[in-house]
Amino acid sequence: MELDRTASTGLRQQIVEQVRGAVERGVLLPDDPLPSTRALAEALAVSRTTALEAYLELEGDGWVYGVHGAGTFVAHRPAAAPAPTPVVLEPDDEPELDLRAGTMDPGLVPDAWRAAWRAVSPRSFAPDPCGDPALRSGLAAYLSSARGLPCRPEEIVVCAGASEAVTVLGLALGWAGRAVAFEDPGYADMRDLVVRLGARHVPLPVDAAAPVALALEHLTARGETPAAVYLTPSHQFPLGHRLEEDDRRAVLAWARRSGSVVVEDDYDGEFRFGVPPLPSLAGLDPDAPVVYLGTLSKVLDPSLRLAYLRVPPALLPEVVHVRGLVGATVSGQVQEVVAGWLASGALSRHIARVRRVYADRRAALLRALEEVPGVVGVRGIEAGLHVVADLAPGIDAAAVVAQARERGVAVTSLDDFRSSPPGPPALLLHHGGLDPQSLREAVRRLAGCAAMGVRTSPPA
Amino acid sequence: MELDRTASTGLRQQIVEQVRGAVERGVLLPDDPLPSTRALAEALAVSRTTALEAYLELEGDGWVYGVHGAGTFVAHRPAAAPAPTPVVLEPDDEPELDLRAGTMDPGLVPDAWRAAWRAVSPRSFAPDPCGDPALRSGLAAYLSSARGLPCRPEEIVVCAGASEAVTVLGLALGWAGRAVAFEDPGYADMRDLVVRLGARHVPLPVDAAAPVALALEHLTARGETPAAVYLTPSHQFPLGHRLEEDDRRAVLAWARRSGSVVVEDDYDGEFRFGVPPLPSLAGLDPDAPVVYLGTLSKVLDPSLRLAYLRVPPALLPEVVHVRGLVGATVSGQVQEVVAGWLASGALSRHIARVRRVYADRRAALLRALEEVPGVVGVRGIEAGLHVVADLAPGIDAAAVVAQARERGVAVTSLDDFRSSPPGPPALLLHHGGLDPQSLREAVRRLAGCAAMGVRTSPPA
Numbered sequence: 001m002e003l004d005r006t007a008s009t010g011l012r013q014q015i016v017e018q019v020r021g022a023v024e025r026g027v028l029l030p031d032d033p034l035p036s037t038r039a040l041a042e043a044l045a046v047s048r049t050t051a052l053e054a055y056l057e058l059e060g061d062g063w064v065y066g067v068h069g070a071g072t073f074v075a076h077r078p079a080a081a082p083a084p085t086p087v088v089l090e091p092d093d094e095p096e097l098d099l100r101a102g103t104m105d106p107g108l109v110p111d112a113w114r115a116a117w118r119a120v121s122p123r124s125f126a127p128d129p130c131g132d133p134a135l136r137s138g139l140a141a142y143l144s145s146a147r148g149l150p151c152r153p154e155e156i157v158v159c160a161g162a163s164e165a166v167t168v169l170g171l172a173l174g175w176a177g178r179a180v181a182f183e184d185p186g187y188a189d190m191r192d193l194v195v196r197l198g199a200r201h202v203p204l205p206v207d208a209a210a211p212v213a214l215a216l217e218h219l220t221a222r223g224e225t226p227a228a229v230y231l232t233p234s235h236q237f238p239l240g241h242r243l244e245e246d247d248r249r250a251v252l253a254w255a256r257r258s259g260s261v262v263v264e265d266d267y268d269g270e271f272r273f274g275v276p277p278l279p280s281l282a283g284l285d286p287d288a289p290v291v292y293l294g295t296l297s298k299v300l301d302p303s304l305r306l307a308y309l310r311v312p313p314a315l316l317p318e319v320v321h322v323r324g325l326v327g328a329t330v331s332g333q334v335q336e337v338v339a340g341w342l343a344s345g346a347l348s349r350h351i352a353r354v355r356r357v358y359a360d361r362r363a364a365l366l367r368a369l370e371e372v373p374g375v376v377g378v379r380g381i382e383a384g385l386h387v388v389a390d391l392a393p394g395i396d397a398a399a400v401v402a403q404a405r406e407r408g409v410a411v412t413s414l415d416d417f418r419s420s421p422p423g424p425p426a427l428l429l430h431h432g433g434l435d436p437q438s439l440r441e442a443v444r445r446l447a448g449c450a451a452m453g454v455r456t457s458p459p460a
Numbered sequence: 461m462e463l464d465r466t467a468s469t470g471l472r473q474q475i476v477e478q479v480r481g482a483v484e485r486g487v488l489l490p491d492d493p494l495p496s497t498r499a500l501a502e503a504l505a506v507s508r509t510t511a512l513e514a515y516l517e518l519e520g521d522g523w524v525y526g527v528h529g530a531g532t533f534v535a536h537r538p539a540a541a542p543a544p545t546p547v548v549l550e551p552d553d554e555p556e557l558d559l560r561a562g563t564m565d566p567g568l569v570p571d572a573w574r575a576a577w578r579a580v581s582p583r584s585f586a587p588d589p590c591g592d593p594a595l596r597s598g599l600a601a602y603l604s605s606a607r608g609l610p611c612r613p614e615e616i617v618v619c620a621g622a623s624e625a626v627t628v629l630g631l632a633l634g635w636a637g638r639a640v641a642f643e644d645p646g647y648a649d650m651r652d653l654v655v656r657l658g659a660r661h662v663p664l665p666v667d668a669a670a671p672v673a674l675a676l677e678h679l680t681a682r683g684e685t686p687a688a689v690y691l692t693p694s695h696q697f698p699l700g701h702r703l704e705e706d707d708r709r710a711v712l713a714w715a716r717r718s719g720s721v722v723v724e725d726d727y728d729g730e731f732r733f734g735v736p737p738l739p740s741l742a743g744l745d746p747d748a749p750v751v752y753l754g755t756l757s758k759v760l761d762p763s764l765r766l767a768y769l770r771v772p773p774a775l776l777p778e779v780v781h782v783r784g785l786v787g788a789t790v791s792g793q794v795q796e797v798v799a800g801w802l803a804s805g806a807l808s809r810h811i812a813r814v815r816r817v818y819a820d821r822r823a824a825l826l827r828a829l830e831e832v833p834g835v836v837g838v839r840g841i842e843a844g845l846h847v848v849a850d851l852a853p854g855i856d857a858a859a860v861v862a863q864a865r866e867r868g869v870a871v872t873s874l875d876d877f878r879s880s881p882p883g884p885p886a887l888l889l890h891h892g893g894l895d896p897q898s899l900r901e902a903v904r905r906l907a908g909c910a911a912m913g914v915r916t917s918p919p920a
Binding site for chain 1: 472473476480513516517518519520521522523535536537538562563564565566568569573574577578580581582583584585586587602605606607608620621622623624627631636649652653656657658705736737738739743757761762763764765766782784785786787788789790791792793794805807808809810811812813815893
């Protein structure tokens with residue numbers, strides 16, 4: 001065995017690889033003795049610790065075994081299939097300027113959040129499937145204080161993301177074989193997930209101008225009362241408008257009469273711009289059949305994978321039961337860091353800070369869009385982290401998306417969220433991930449797309 | 461406003477609570493101005509920063525709003541339902557000596573693992589739903605090297621625990637409305653989960669003496685070929701025996717003929733004691749319809765909530781599709797820490813170290829059980845972190861469990877894992893969470909249970 005002290009591979013790793021190679025080539029056979037760690041260390045001029053750690057690593061992976069007092073020997077390895085050809089995972093082609101929903105700006109991650117992770121301790125037990133008591137208490141206090149939803153810690157069920165939460169909910173409330181209504185246009189991935197859970201999809205036409213409660217009454221009148229309705233009242237996804245308070249109360253009244261359950265997805269409800277707050281549906285009546293779904297992806301860190309349900313008491317036993325079957329999904333470490341941020345008020349202060357940042361970004365985006373001839377209107381500007389830009393009739397939104405991508409800008413066509421596209425041309429523009437200067441540059445490139453130029457061609 | 465400098469509540473929090481209280485009591489009304497942070501800081505003799513952070517926290521939670529250049533004002537809050545009566549979550553009554561499956565010893569968490577968390581960085585993007593490329597590559601290399609399962613990174617799908625993995629699998633492979641066979645006795649929670657996913661449960665009798673392949677052939681002969689079979693070949697849960705290599709090959713042959721998919725749950729297969737390794741089912745033929753399910757709960761940290769599937773190429777597209785719909789569930793931070801431990805070989809070295817610790821514990825448990833008259837045999841001693849202690853006929857295992865619990869010892873009756881209890885009396889004893897001395901004490905208390913004394917009563 002010879003070590004290369006100029007190689008980038010460490011000495012321990014070189015020992016591990018050479019022993020493995022010798023076993024694989026049959027140079028070392030099962031039960032062959034290896035030199036003692038002392039002899040190996042001397043022969044290779046490495047520390048005894050390096051030799052010992054190399055043997056431990058080989059033992060952990062089953063290449064050698066140790067016999068107390070006798071030494072280390074080559075292990076019997078089961079006959080394995082031949083190693084596959086390694087394939088390198090293709091990295092995604094990342095756009096230069098990303099205005100798709102779900103993107104965030106790394107610059108918004110505060111130093112205090114980085115520091116919080118340094119205090120995390122590993123654990124020797126799995127968390128409660130519904131979440132650590134400290135986190136559930138913190139989320140209940142946050143919902144009560146900040147979101148106008150008075151609730152108790154035991155009504156909070158922690159989940160690993162909004163879709164995982166809906167999976168648990170669908171299994172708990174028995175959606176398989178029943179109808180579930182989804183806003184149209186709406187959150188297409190969530191709709192596909194619910195269909196995968198066995199539910200039948202019923203489209204619920206949504207428009208800022210027409211009350212949602214009326215659309216629900218229409219379903220009931222047609223004998224199509226769904227088992228559940230998925231709504232985004234704080235900031236309709238993707239259109240961006242908010243459900244007015246009268247409509248909220250009418251939706252609640254319909255749910256109570258129909259026996260349907262409303263899932264209130266409040267994915268970015270923390271962000272309002274110049275409008276008074278509206279009560280959450282669940283907050284209007286905490287005993288109503290409304291399950292509130294919140295997430296920390298938009299306010300804190302989208303890589304956390306932490307969402308939470310507030311379940312009204314009547315539905316709680318079934319949801320807790322299924323959460324127990326699926327088990328805890330959020331690591332104790334993540335729960336500990338977030339519980340600490342909630343208890344210290346750091347999350348609330350962070351939200352206040354980024355709210356100002358997002359208000360500036362939104363203002364920059366709206367000003368820039370005013371200069372684009374193909375954009376005939378901007379909707380959904382009161383809340384959340386994206387707006388909808390309506391394009392002039394005749395513009396091919398899909399062509400704009402494709403041309404923008406060639407110019408390094410990623411945006412989404414509203415048609416991607418419609419259950420029966422195409423509709424009037426419009427783009428979804430998410431401003432959470434880019435600073436004002438980048439947003440202006442993105443809009444400049446968007447305006448330069450040939451497909452946006454329909455309106456500037458000579459009149460017929 | 462007055463601050464109590466002797467209180468345990470911090471000054472910032474006292475300001476926050478007093479402003480909230482004043483708003484709630486109607487002392488402060490919407491649009492009322494608050495003192496400037498400078499004036500407040502002077503009046504209360506706190507730092508300007510404390511005043512500023514208190515206002516930020518109130519703003520984040522929607523109690524006040526700031527107007528640039530004009531100051532801070534009381535916000536309009538939506539009419540909320542009254543606050544609920546706070547209920548303190550009841551802490552679980554933790555046993556003094558816990559021999560239930562899933563428990564771990566905090567003393568086994570190494571310092572290096574604690575240190576790994578200090579380097580974690582927050583992120584601004586959600587992980588790939590199937591997992592970070594670095595983690596998938598590390599897991600593929602680990603499975604290839606340590607578990608005899610050659611595979612490629614793109615065949616690895618990361619999940620938030622074994623049950624979450626099975627949820628994704630059940631949705632991807634369409635188990636709803638079809639039969640799924642479960643070992644009997646077996647992992648009852650997993651069986652209940654699969655039933656909740658809409659599958660029909662078919663019990664598969666397992667016994668160390670009878671080949672599993674034969675039991676599967678019986679199902680097929682009866683026209684009950686299941687869509688999937690859930691097996692624990694490395695260490696049958698709960699009986700503890702290993703599937704012999706001939707039986708493994710016969711199971712594979714049956715699966716290929718029947719079109720059924722085998723889920724190979726290798727929950728604690730890292731731990732063998734004095735027996736040669738057996739190839740994993742999936743490793744015998746990486747193209748066979750076998751989905752390998754691994755977890756890091758048993759080898760590292762049960763609070764991680766990190767499991768992984770190795771999916772054969774033919775089944776991969778559907779599993780990746782559903783993983784995409786359910787979304788990423790494991791936080792980027794957790795993935796980063798584990799990927800680092802895999803790449804550095806630290807995980808393999810840790811496994812070698814704890815394997816020795818567990819061997820000592822197992823030996824201590826087995827020696828102690830020899831002294832218990834009511835224990836007539838111990839099964840499943842070759843692998844894993846638990847054994848099954850068969851009790852003398854006539855002993856009421858449930859009564860032993862209850863009496864042991866009164867004496868501070870938590871164990872499980874084998875009947876809890878049978879689909880049609882009761883069977884011959886037996887206990888499941890998990891030795892992963894206790895040191896040798898505690899195991900001896902636990903067995904001493906177990907032996908002292910009146911219900912264990914059936915054999916020591918005068919002969920009839």
